Amino acid sequence: MPEGPQRPRRGATTIEEVARAAGVSRQTVSNALNAPHRVRPETLDRVTTAIRELGYQPDQSARSLRSGARRTLGYLAPVDDPLDPNPLMAGFLEALVDAAGAEGQRVLLFRPAPPAGDPVAAIDELVAARQVDGLVLADVLAEDTRIAHVARLGIPFVSFGRTGPGEPQHWVDIANDAAMAAVVRHLAALGHRRIGYLGVDEELPWMAARRAGFLAEARRLGLSAVALPGAAGEAGPAPVVHDGPADVASDRPADGPAARAGREEPAAPSAVAAVRALLRGPDRPTAFAAGSDLLALDVYEAVRAEGLPVGPGGVAVTGFHDTPLCRHLHPALTSVRLPLRAIAGALVGRLLGRVRGEAAPAAGLELPTELVVRGSSG
Amino acid sequence: MPEGPQRPRRGATTIEEVARAAGVSRQTVSNALNAPHRVRPETLDRVTTAIRELGYQPDQSARSLRSGARRTLGYLAPVDDPLDPNPLMAGFLEALVDAAGAEGQRVLLFRPAPPAGDPVAAIDELVAARQVDGLVLADVLAEDTRIAHVARLGIPFVSFGRTGPGEPQHWVDIANDAAMAAVVRHLAALGHRRIGYLGVDEELPWMAARRAGFLAEARRLGLSAVALPGAAGEAGPAPVVHDGPADVASDRPADGPAARAGREEPAAPSAVAAVRALLRGPDRPTAFAAGSDLLALDVYEAVRAEGLPVGPGGVAVTGFHDTPLCRHLHPALTSVRLPLRAIAGALVGRLLGRVRGEAAPAAGLELPTELVVRGSSG
DNA sequence: TTTGTGTGTTTGAACGTTCAAATCGTTCAA
DNA sequence: TTGAACGATTTGAACGTTCAAACACACAAA
Numbered sequence: 069m070p071e072g073p074q075r076p077r078r079g080a081t082t083i084e085e086v087a088r089a090a091g092v093s094r095q096t097v098s099n100a101l102n103a104p105h106r107v108r109p110e111t112l113d114r115v116t117t118a119i120r121e122l123g124y125q126p127d128q129s130a131r132s133l134r135s136g137a138r139r140t141l142g143y144l145a146p147v148d149d150p151l152d153p154n155p156l157m158a159g160f161l162e163a164l165v166d167a168a169g170a171e172g173q174r175v176l177l178f179r180p181a182p183p184a185g186d187p188v189a190a191i192d193e194l195v196a197a198r199q200v201d202g203l204v205l206a207d208v209l210a211e212d213t214r215i216a217h218v219a220r221l222g223i224p225f226v227s228f229g230r231t232g233p234g235e236p237q238h239w240v241d242i243a244n245d246a247a248m249a250a251v252v253r254h255l256a257a258l259g260h261r262r263i264g265y266l267g268v269d270e271e272l273p274w275m276a277a278r279r280a281g282f283l284a285e286a287r288r289l290g291l292s293a294v295a296l297p298g299a300a301g302e303a304g305p306a307p308v309v310h311d312g313p314a315d316v317a318s319d320r321p322a323d324g325p326a327a328r329a330g331r332e333e334p335a336a337p338s339a340v341a342a343v344r345a346l347l348r349g350p351d352r353p354t355a356f357a358a359g360s361d362l363l364a365l366d367v368y369e370a371v372r373a374e375g376l377p378v379g380p381g382g383v384a385v386t387g388f389h390d391t392p393l394c395r396h397l398h399p400a401l402t403s404v405r406l407p408l409r410a411i412a413g414a415l416v417g418r419l420l421g422r423v424r425g426e427a428a429p430a431a432g433l434e435l436p437t438e439l440v441v442r443g444s445s446g
Numbered sequence: 447m448p449e450g451p452q453r454p455r456r457g458a459t460t461i462e463e464v465a466r467a468a469g470v471s472r473q474t475v476s477n478a479l480n481a482p483h484r485v486r487p488e489t490l491d492r493v494t495t496a497i498r499e500l501g502y503q504p505d506q507s508a509r510s511l512r513s514g515a516r517r518t519l520g521y522l523a524p525v526d527d528p529l530d531p532n533p534l535m536a537g538f539l540e541a542l543v544d545a546a547g548a549e550g551q552r553v554l555l556f557r558p559a560p561p562a563g564d565p566v567a568a569i570d571e572l573v574a575a576r577q578v579d580g581l582v583l584a585d586v587l588a589e590d591t592r593i594a595h596v597a598r599l600g601i602p603f604v605s606f607g608r609t610g611p612g613e614p615q616h617w618v619d620i621a622n623d624a625a626m627a628a629v630v631r632h633l634a635a636l637g638h639r640r641i642g643y644l645g646v647d648e649e650l651p652w653m654a655a656r657r658a659g660f661l662a663e664a665r666r667l668g669l670s671a672v673a674l675p676g677a678a679g680e681a682g683p684a685p686v687v688h689d690g691p692a693d694v695a696s697d698r699p700a701d702g703p704a705a706r707a708g709r710e711e712p713a714a715p716s717a718v719a720a721v722r723a724l725l726r727g728p729d730r731p732t733a734f735a736a737g738s739d740l741l742a743l744d745v746y747e748a749v750r751a752e753g754l755p756v757g758p759g760g761v762a763v764t765g766f767h768d769t770p771l772c773r774h775l776h777p778a779l780t781s782v783r784l785p786l787r788a789i790a791g792a793l794v795g796r797l798l799g800r801v802r803g804e805a806a807p808a809a810g811l812e813l814p815t816e817l818v819v820r821g822s823s824g
Numbered sequence: 825t826t827t828g829t830g831t832g833t834t835t836g837a838a839c840g841t842t843c844a845a846a847t848c849g850t851t852c853a854a
Numbered sequence: 855t856t857g858a859a860c861g862a863t864t865t866g867a868a869c870g871t872t873c874a875a876a877c878a879c880a881c882a883a884a
Contacts, residue, residue, distance in 0.1 A: 080574065081872065082869095082870060082871085083872095084870080092833075092834090093833065093834050093835080094834085094835090094870095094871085094872090095833075095834065095835080095872080095873095096667065096832085096833060096834080097875095098871070098872060099832090099872095101832085106831085106832070106833090107832075108831085108832060108833090110834080111833085125571070125574035125575050126575065126579050126871070127511070127575065127576050127869085127870055127871070128575045128576060128868080129507045129508075129510035129511040129516070129869085129870080129871090130511050130839090130870035130871040130872085131868070131869090131870080131871055131872075132507035132836095133505070133507040133508050133511050133839050133841085133869090133870080133872095134839050134841065134871045134872045134873075135839085135871075135872055135873085136872095138507070140554075143555075145539075145540060145543060150537070150853075151770060151773070152537060153537065153770060156768075157536050158531060158535050158536040158539075159531065159553065160530070161523075161536075161539070162523060162557065164555050165523065165555050166557060166559075166560050167558065169556070169557065169559055170847085171560075174554055174555075174556060174577065175554070175555045175571075176518070176552055176553070176554050176555075177539065177541050177543050177549070177552075177553045177555050178543065178552060178553075179540065179544060180548065181544075181547055181548075182544050193503065194552075196458065196501065196503035197503050197504065197506045197553065198458065198505050198506060198507065200507050214796075241618065245480075250569060263827095276842085283701075291574075304870070323861080331635065332458075340776065342492065353714060357869065358857080362770060362771065363774075365771075365774045365775060366774065366776075369776040372750075392530060392531060392533075392740060393740065393771060396740045396741075396743045396744065396748040397531070397743060398718065398743075398744075398751075401621075406646075429792045442510075459838060460839095460841090460844095461840065461841065470863075471863065471864050471865080472840095472841085472842090472864085472865090473842080473843090473863075473864065473865080474862085474863060474864080476841070476842060476843095477862095480842080484861085484862075484863090485863090486860075486861085486862060486863090489862080489863085504840080504841070505840055505841070506838085507840080507841090508839070508840035508841040508842085508869090509840080509841055509842075509844095510841090510868065510869095511839090511840080511841070511868095511869050511871085512840080512842045512843075512868075512869050513841075513842055513843085513869085514842095514869085541842045574870085721852085723827095728854080803856090
């Protein structure tokens with residue numbers, strides 16, 4: 069059973085061997101790599117050739133030890149509800165790794181040690197061991213302890229998701245409210261005059277922003293709008309309703325992820341029931357915007373249960389995230405696509421700026437989304 | 447605008463300071479950390495206290511440089527079709543990071559540089575820079591060039607997904623065929639005698655195994671079975687059909703990921719059409735197993751389009767992967783849950799064994815799945 | 825001729841840790 | 855009493871790189 073050659077884990081080519089081969093000193097090889105402009109073109113050529121022929125690559129540990137630069141960014145994976153994971157994390161991570169790679173940086177993934185690990189402790193370990201130059205955080209909440217902690221530590225960081233007004237503004241985020249406003253305009257352009265919104269977990273900033281964006285734009289356009297909390301509550305608070313230019317009543321659903329933790333199967337039917345009730349009532353909405361693609365499934369179900377077709381002829385439906393699910397639905401689901409590559413690029417750019425000690429931009433960056441129109445509304 | 451204290455990136459506590467504080471030498475501190483049994487209990491106590499009080503953690507770069515151990519595992523993220531990403535990658539990565547963390551290892555994420563990057567080159571870079579002790583590969587195909595390459599390099603590796611018979615057997619995988627056989631038994635136990643299967647991308651080993659497992663178990667139980675290629679083809683090859691103990695005809699759909707690359711929207715409707723045709727035909731199946739949760743959506747659509755209910759009373763449906771989607775469908779979708787934490791644990795265990803130079807197990811490891819029964823079949 | 829100013833290259837030291845070998849006591853067998 | 859063996863600890867060196875400073879040389883200005 070041949071297993072390949074004895075692996076030469078130790079003893080890879082060093083800078084010294086390259087130097088000897090090129091007839092120069094250690095440092096010149098180092099310069100050729102890190103500051104080519106300091107090396108005479110002819111010498112550079114000789115060194116480059118030697119590097120190529122010997123297949124040399126600097127040992128990253130030695131580099132880091134001496135220079136202090138780790139060339140690695142840490143990504144703190146959010147600990148989300150395994151039953152309700154953030155639907156875009158996989159795609160975001162890919163984009164992040166690509167963006168980092170384009171800048172010569174690697175991405176180190178880490179998580180609080182389960183069970184119920186402390187993210188702050190995980191950050192401390194990584195930083196104390198000097199394994200990363202900077203940190204990328206995601207799923208940032210209002211008053212997030214992680215933000216306060218990394219700011220105190222003084223390690224460069226950025227976040228996908230905006231931080232509070234009193235905190236450092238090193239964030240990149242999508243314009244959740246504007247995205248939902250665009251959805252409302254899209255539906256209005258199709259002739260819809262009474263539209264509904266189905267949300268969930270409204271204490272999450274991005275969810276709250278989507279709902280707010282929906283209501284604001286509907287009011288601006290003089291549409292009649294109904295916003296449903298998607299959470300399960302027997303009697304529950306009254307949904308936000310306003311007609312025409314009336315004022316918006318405020319409410320907050322009582323339960324969130326905390327209340328739902330530990331459940332085996334969520335009480336999704338109540339969301340369906342709420343939408344059905346609306347569809348049966350007077351002035352039923354002719355269109356529904358959902359706060360996520362998965363929530364749109366509940367809307368589909370409610371619409372069909374009421375014997376109506378989903379789509380422009382019946383009840384139009386839109387989602388959020390543009391997950392692969394959208395294309396597999398019938399009709400395919402109109403959804404909001406996030407510019408993950410742009411987000412990742414901006415995050416990496418800003419983070420490296422901070423790592424290099426450049427002055428930080430005074431404000432966060434808000435990126436636009438793209439509405440992908442499909443059969444469910446077009 | 448206060449920005450936190452000047453960050454002390456350089457100048458963190460070193461082993462020397464700890465040694466001084468504890469009144470011992472460098473090496474004793476090192477021993478206390480790496481080989482506590484060599485240190486007298488009383489001394490160990492003093493050192494441990496000093497470490498805690500000074501908040502010392504060894505610099506990972508210095509450690510790696512001297513000892514050669516990187517304490518980091520590389521995960522080569524597969525470059526999958528962005529329109530059809532592997533649905534379990536996010537969950538698998540989380541499990542992998544946790545399993546690695548439990549062994550004191552970090553996970554470094556890397557990808558071939560886009561566009562159209564070469565995975566082999568990406569591996570070479572990482573290995574040449576000595577940034578990882580071992581590699582985890584995923585989505586392994588038959589005759590995968592990555593496997594041959596890492597075997598040749600001699601770097602320890604493991605794969606999620608089995609390797610070919612001529613290759614090293616350092617893999618962990620789920621029993622795709624057994625999982626689908628369990629689905630068939632589940633449906634048979636519910637009284638179904640004629641069942642259908644909807645697959646896609648059957649040249650992928652795991653998809654082929656699911657299909658094969660379905661057909662084999664159906665035959666064993668004497669059921670009548672129909673397996674549909676889920677791919678879009680106008681006339682397409684005839685689906686595999688067998689009744690009772692008859693022999694299985696073979697076919698292969700003409701197009702796969704390659705043929706589908708670059709498309710904006712997939713031709714999913716044809717899968718729906720194929721299922722509908724089957725449902726309209728004589729001896730229509732009373733149950734359908736799908737090769738993934740997303741494919742189950744097509745089955746739902748087909749069943750409803752034929753005016754039948756999804757569920758035990760009408761046409762039973764099952765999926766694969768147990769994604770969050772399952773719980774949001776109406777009725778909720780019965781699906782096959784993958785033991786991601788067990789897989790990750792086994793992979794990390796085997797990989798570290800190889801890193802330490804222990805003898806490799808002679809064979810791969812196949813882990814069982816779990817059937818989660820929900821409304822669509824229960 | 826001397827001095828100054830670059831440009832390109834080399835040399836010595838250092839980064840923080842662990843390895844390998846040496847040292848210092850103690851205990852036990854000869 | 856010697857010395858062999860062991861356990862606990864220390865010392866010197868090394869891992870492979872980059873920093874900081876020194877050096878060599880060419881060329882222009884005084």
